[in-house]
Amino acid sequence: MKSIAVVTDGINKLDIFLKNNLYEIFEGYAEINLYHFNKLKEGDKLEENVVLVMIKDRVLKAKNYVDDSKRIIVIDRAIKAKEIYRVFEIPDNMDILVVNDNYETTLQTVSLLYQIGINHLNLIPYDFKNDYENIKIAITPGESNFVPQYIDKIIDLGNRIIDIATFYKIVSHLEIKDKDIIDRIVKYSDKLINIHSGIDQRQKELVIRNEHMDTLINLSKDGILLSSPEGKITTYNKKFLEIMELNNSQVKDANINDIFKDKLSFLLHDENIVDEVVNIESKYLNINKKTLNYLGKKNGAYINIQEITYIRQLEQNLSKKLRQKGQIARYELGDIITSSDRMIKCKSFSKKIAKTELTVLITGESGTGKELLAQSIHNASDRKKQPFIAINCAAMPENLLESELFGYESGAFTGASKEGKRGLFEQANHGTIFLDEIGDMPLHLQTKILRVLQERQVMRIGGESVIDIDVRVVAATNKCLLELITEGKFRDDLYYRLNVFPIRIPSLRERKEDIILLLKHFMKRNLELGSCVEEILQNYNWNGNIRELKNVASYIDTLCEGDYVTINDLPEYIRIKYNNNYEVEIDVLNDKKSYDNAISVLKILNDNTKSGKGLGRNSLISILNQKDIFCSEGEMKKVLNLLDNLELIKSSVGRGGSKISEKGVGFLEYVH
Numbered sequence: 223m224k225s226i227a228v229v230t231d232g233i234n235k236l237d238i239f240l241k242n243n244l245y246e247i248f249e250g251y252a253e254i255n256l257y258h259f260n261k262l263k264e265g266d267k268l269e270e271n272v273v274l275v276m277i278k279d280r281v282l283k284a285k286n287y288v289d290d291s292k293r294i295i296v297i298d299r300a301i302k303a304k305e306i307y308r309v310f311e312i313p314d315n316m317d318i319l320v321v322n323d324n325y326e327t328t329l330q331t332v333s334l335l336y337q338i339g340i341n342h343l344n345l346i347p348y349d350f351k352n353d354y355e356n357i358k359i360a361i362t363p364g365e366s367n368f369v370p371q372y373i374d375k376i377i378d379l380g381n382r383i384i385d386i387a388t389f390y391k392i393v394s395h396l397e398i399k400d401k402d403i404i405d406r407i408v409k410y411s412d413k414l415i416n417i418h419s420g421i422d423q424r425q426k427e428l429v430i431r432n433e434h435m436d437t438l439i440n441l442s443k444d445g446i447l448l449s450s451p452e453g454k455i456t457t458y459n460k461k462f463l464e465i466m467e468l469n470n471s472q473v474k475d476a477n478i479n480d481i482f483k484d485k486l487s488f489l490l491h492d493e494n495i496v497d498e499v500v501n502i503e504s505k506y507l508n509i510n511k512k513t514l515n516y517l518g519k520k521n522g523a524y525i526n527i528q529e530i531t532y533i534r535q536l537e538q539n540l541s542k543k544l545r546q547k548g549q550i551a552r553y554e555l556g557d558i559i560t561s562s563d564r565m566i567k568c569k570s571f572s573k574k575i576a577k578t579e580l581t582v583l584i585t586g587e588s589g590t591g592k593e594l595l596a597q598s599i600h601n602a603s604d605r606k607k608q609p610f611i612a613i614n615c616a617a618m619p620e621n622l623l624e625s626e627l628f629g630y631e632s633g634a635f636t637g638a639s640k641e642g643k644r645g646l647f648e649q650a651n652h653g654t655i656f657l658d659e660i661g662d663m664p665l666h667l668q669t670k671i672l673r674v675l676q677e678r679q680v681m682r683i684g685g686e687s688v689i690d691i692d693v694r695v696v697a698a699t700n701k702c703l704l705e706l707i708t709e710g711k712f713r714d715d716l717y718y719r720l721n722v723f724p725i726r727i728p729s730l731r732e733r734k735e736d737i738i739l740l741l742k743h744f745m746k747r748n749l750e751l752g753s754c755v756e757e758i759l760q761n762y763n764w765n766g767n768i769r770e771l772k773n774v775a776s777y778i779d780t781l782c783e784g785d786y787v788t789i790n791d792l793p794e795y796i797r798i799k800y801n802n803n804y805e806v807e808i809d810v811l812n813d814k815k816s817y818d819n820a821i822s823v824l825k826i827l828n829d830n831t832k833s834g835k836g837l838g839r840n841s842l843i844s845i846l847n848q849k850d851i852f853c854s855e856g857e858m859k860k861v862l863n864l865l866d867n868l869e870l871i872k873s874s875v876g877r878g879g880s881k882i883s884e885k886g887v888g889f890l891e892y893v894h
């Protein structure tokens with residue numbers, strides 16, 4: 223057998239490394255012997271066919287032990303490709319410390335790195351005598367123990383391996399003609415970066431692109447998997463492992479058969495899968511698969527798995543809630559409490575139209591009682607014993623609303639259950655469907671609703687046949703549909719279909735007579751309202767209408783301690799307008815030395831409230847006189863002017879006299 227001698231300076235781990243490195247190519251062809259210059263004696267002869275030394279300088283030294291110096295070869299070394307590509311993750315122009323076991327080898331490494339094409343970084347050779355504290359990254363070829371402590375990140379390229387040019391030289395010296403050796407060298411060349419060829423630019427770009435792809439794939443919230451035509455898994459992301467509850471070792475280099483054979487075997491047979499929802503234990507998964515083609519040839523598969531358990535639960539909860547809320551008509555027309563003429567008319571009109579089969583459109587501000595009226599109409603109709611189904615068109619995402627209203631056939635879309643589902647129109651058959659907030663209905667669903675109203679038929683999503691339905695539609699909105707039509711948000715043909723029997727419920731502001739009536743109706747306790755409380759409530763805006771009034775009633779019910787409701791028992795947002803601390807008013811009256819007279823006048827006017835009339839200057843002076851308070855006409859004029867300016871009284875021109883204002887009542891309550 224042929225033989226190779228490797229001569230290094232002394233014993234270190236490098237010679238073992240080189241020996242193994244040589245065996246990768248020459249195992250079975252040559253034996254490898256290690257020598258050290260510091261152990262060789264004068265007269266020693268190296269008989270091996272080839273003698274390898276590490277650097278040119280050592281050739282001279284080696285000649286002393288080798289008869290024929292042609293047998294001496296200097297080893298050229300290269301870097302493993304796999305390692306070097308990590309260097310391209312480092313951003314351009316950074317200072318990088320290059321560290322080797324001594325300064326000379328460090329310089330060699332720097333030059334090697336430049337030669338092979340690392341030119342986007344500032345490579346700084348490490349000299350242990352200097353400090354490089356501002357540098358954070360170091361590159362070393364297998365000498366990380368020489369890297370200084372302050373370095374944050376070390377890229378260890380591993381020991382430099384023997385370059386292929388060196389192997390070819392050795393093969394030619396050993397005169398080995400076997401093709402196997404050449405195959406071994408070619409295979410070996412794949413893993414190193416050759417000094418002469420440098421880094422393949424395309425390879426470099428590919429590596430960087432791969433890095434970016436990996437980052438992208440891992441950022442995805444979907445589980446992603448790619449497989450080769452034979453089913454070998456080539457790429458997958460962390461989310462895939464998480465969803466499938468697998469770990470790296472189970473998936474890396476595995477075949478998709480191993481992964482999917484138990485639970486998702488359809489993934490192995492079906493070529494393309496679109497939005498297939500499956501249920502595995504407690505999870506719902508939405509699965510897509512695409513067979514990849516390259517120039518008409520199958521080139522593996524792309525599998526995407528989304529976990530939709532949460533969406534599924536949301537959908538189920540939402541429709542359950544909506545259904546619980548909207549399936550029964552609890553109210554009758556008699557439950558609509560009112561003393562307003564307009565509302566009384568509205569009720570009797572509703573009673574008449576309830577008996578017809580016609581579509582009703584109820585309009586009115588939010589909280590005016592539109593749903594209450596819709597339920598009452600149903601209960602006053604011949605459909606009373608049939609279902610009443612209410613749906614709030616503004617409360618649902620568009621897709622869900624469509625499937626709720628029209629239902630779907632099995633597997634019609636993502637999340638669709640296998641059995642399919644009846645829509646609300648079907649469920650309301652023979653009864654009434656109440657489409658609340660119809661103004662918020664998306665345009666494409668408006669078209670579908672129009673069709674239902676015209677044809678009295680529905681078609682499920684993904685279905686092919688129509689289903690006859692007999693449903694009365696009552697719709698409601700707090701929006702002005704005519705305005706929406708001009709804005710292009712509502713179909714005019716649907717509007718005219720719905721507006722067959724329009725009913726407008728007046729706002730609470732337009733039927734003030736209902737305010738106290740309803741408040742007392744909603745309060746569980748029998749409480750007396752202070753006169754200024756009534757006035758405040760009558761003058762309040764009630765933008766939230768009866769719903770807001772109902773809330774105020776429970777507020778008072780809960781917080782009022784006695785039997786008499788004062789301003790302080792009202793919610794702060796109502797009180798705030800009337801309830802200030804009156805310090806300004808008190809200061810003004812004191813400044814003008816009119817405080818006592820002003821209070822006396824306010825008390826008289828307050829006691830006079832029930833009469834509903836105002837009191838003139840002279841009447842006030844004579845009532846004061848009866849109480850032994852003397853006030854001249856001039857003084858009274860001044861006091862009334864002040865009170866009027868401070869809005870504590872309302873003085874009318876002419877003979878109307880003065881009345882205390884709500885603010886004046888609050889002021890009196892405050893000062894006493």
Ligand SMILES: Nc1ncnc2c1ncn2[C@@H]1O[C@H](COP(=O)(O)OP(=O)(O)OP(=O)(O)O)[C@@H](O)[C@H]1O
Nearest residue numbers: 557558559587588589590591592593594700768769
């Ligand atoms: N006249 C009334 N008598 C008794 N209760 C009423 C009256 N009007 C409304 N309510 C009550 O006020 C609350 C709000 O009414 P409803 O939900 O019917 O209003 P809405 O106009 O449909 O509101 P939105 O536009 O916000 O859907 C309900 O609790 C309802 O029972």
